[in-house]
Amino acid sequence: MKVALTVALGDTRIEERPDPACGPGDVVCRVLACATCGSDVHGPYVARKLPAVLGHEPVGEVVAAGADVAAVAVGDRVAIHHHAPCGECRRCRHGHETLCERFRATALDPGGFAELVRLGPELVAELLPLDGLDPVAATVTEPLACALRAQRLCGPRPGDSLLVVGAGTSGLLQIAAAHVRGIEAVWVREPDPERLARAEAWGATAHGNEPVDVAIACTDAPVAIAAAASALAPGGTLCVYAPPAQGANLPVDGWAVFERELRVTASWSAGPQDMRAALLALQRGAVRTDELITRRFALDETAAALAAQHDGSVLKAVVIP
């Protein structure tokens, strides 16, 4: 099979590899579509993984299922999650399932930017049938699940107000996730007029100085994080959603945290329940996926897809092997 191997940031090559073997508990999928993500081109975040076949938002069609596999059959079209928590350890029990040691130990073999992907038994247990959803639209399952998880953890409840800071792909998906969760007061801060207009079309209102219950920082820009923190009402929660630079201090006033009993937290990745909720929302048409995914590339063009993600000429690109 062909894979797109990223050797270094900005250097992705097509390589021939043996087709993956399907063990008794495994499933092998033909990748139908896999979207690019900002994290695929985020230097410090991705550098520690390289060389690697990237792509963690794949959708596939089952082409082989091991003898022990009952949940799916050859021909099924499925959304695929890249990691699986154990559900039982201390971290899982405390709601930090994406920090579970098994979560980090499981992985796609080799990754989504490949013709075929093998899934071990832990990931097979989490395959989600598309039930007719378009495979390209279904690539949004994982990023929407990440947004839903952040809001599940940070707790905006119906009646609360939410501020989304930064209206790139993550910010737009936070706006969509808020609507899925029944949050009506959704504010947005975004300096770029075009992005702001899109966020407003997605159902957010430009923020002035209204106090909010929850603020989600979808950018690592210190000035934006500071604005998010200072907008919080007493008892409010700041969610750090984009990875700040390693070693960087958060620009949050310690006195304000004390005086207003603010909570500062983060959310990384998504768990199985978030994946299920995200796919359901997509099947109900809750996200304008065609506005997010504006360009399609063949597997041979994965380097160009990642370059488009990197230079910001697309919100998301999709590779169709």
Ligand SMILES: [Zn+2]
């Ligand atoms: Zn991602």
Ligand SMILES: [Zn+2]
């Ligand atoms: Zn666990």
